[in-house]
Amino acid sequence: MFPSREVGQTKRRILEVAIELFSQNGYSAVSVREITKHVGIKESALYNHFKTKDEILQSIYQLFTNASEGNALPSAEQLEAMLQQVDLETFLRQGFEQFQRTIENPLLTQIWRILNIEQYRDQRAREIILNAIYKGTIDFLESAFLLLQQQKKIRDTFSPRMLAVEYQYPIFAMMTEYLLLTFDNKDTDELRQRVEDHIRYFNDYVKV
Numbered sequence: 500m501f502p503s504r505e506v507g508q509t510k511r512r513i514l515e516v517a518i519e520l521f522s523q524n525g526y527s528a529v530s531v532r533e534i535t536k537h538v539g540i541k542e543s544a545l546y547n548h549f550k551t552k553d554e555i556l557q558s559i560y561q562l563f564t565n566a567s568e569g570n571a572l573p574s575a576e577q578l579e580a581m582l583q584q585v586d587l588e589t590f591l592r593q594g595f596e597q598f599q600r601t602i603e604n605p606l607l608t609q610i611w612r613i614l615n616i617e618q619y620r621d622q623r624a625r626e627i628i629l630n631a632i633y634k635g636t637i638d639f640l641e642s643a644f645l646l647l648q649q650q651k652k653i654r655d656t657f658s659p660r661m662l663a664v665e666y667q668y669p670i671f672a673m674m675t676e677y678l679l680l681t682f683d684n685k686d687t688d689e690l691r692q693r694v695e696d697h698i699r700y701f702n703d704y705v706k707v
Contacts, residue, residue, distance in 0.1 A: 510548040512538050514562070515606070517555045522609035525616045526556055556613075560623055563610045566601075567631055575642065582646050587653060588702040590643065591666070595694055598674060611678055633671070637663045644705075653705040666701050670694070 516537045520529045531552050535542050549555045573581060582590065601607055617624040640663035648655045657665075673694055680687050 507548075509538070509540065509544070513540075513545060513548055513555065514558060518559055518606055518609045518613065521556070521559070522612040522616070526552075526613070527620070556617075556621075557623070559610055559613060560627060563607070563614070563627065564631065566604075566607060578639075578643060579646055582643060582650065582652075586702075587647060587706060588698060591698045591702065592695075595670065595698070599677075608678065608681065612682065615675070615678070636667055636671075640667055651707060654707055657705075662705060669697055673697070
């Protein structure tokens with residue numbers, strides 16, 4: 500995710516510190532002086548790597564985008580092959596497990612928090628949330644549910660788009676709750692069970 504330690508140690512450290520501070524206090528509440536103090540460099544040294552504080556934030560957004568592209572959703576052909584091999588319940592459970600693996604990376608978790616903090620202030624954060632996270636996930640699930648209907652594995656009573664919305668929006672809410680709980684180091688067992696119950700309920704509702 501970061502510049503290599505050999506060629507970009509200071510730049511890497513600036514990003515790490517900025518991510519930590521922005522995720523705790525929000526972008527607006529953190530000064531360049533505070534960042535450089537934690538890094539252990541002079542303010543003038545920071546500007547050798549970033550022209551402005553906003554450029555640091557843009558770099559953080561790009562890190563998240565790059566990481567998301569590195570964990571890209573399967574292609575249409577891969578999705579079709581996958582759904583031939585697993586049932587709906589397994590497919591949905593694997594989706595949530597992938598989210599959990601993603602946020603086990605502490606830096607990615609912190610960037611998630613930054614996006615949630617900044618979404619009402621910064622259009623770039625909104626675009627990532629609305630397009631990369633919300634729309635991208637709903638589009639993917641719509642394709643999956645359409646294939647499952649064509650394979651006669653789930654009922655075709657509802658449109659694939661509606662099924663994607665009905666399934667995923669409760670998951671979005673539980674993902675946010677998961678991030679809030681982990682931020683305070685609180686237990687997530689009850690929430691994980693709620694996700695499992697939601698997956699089983701949805702599976703029982705739509706399966707043929």
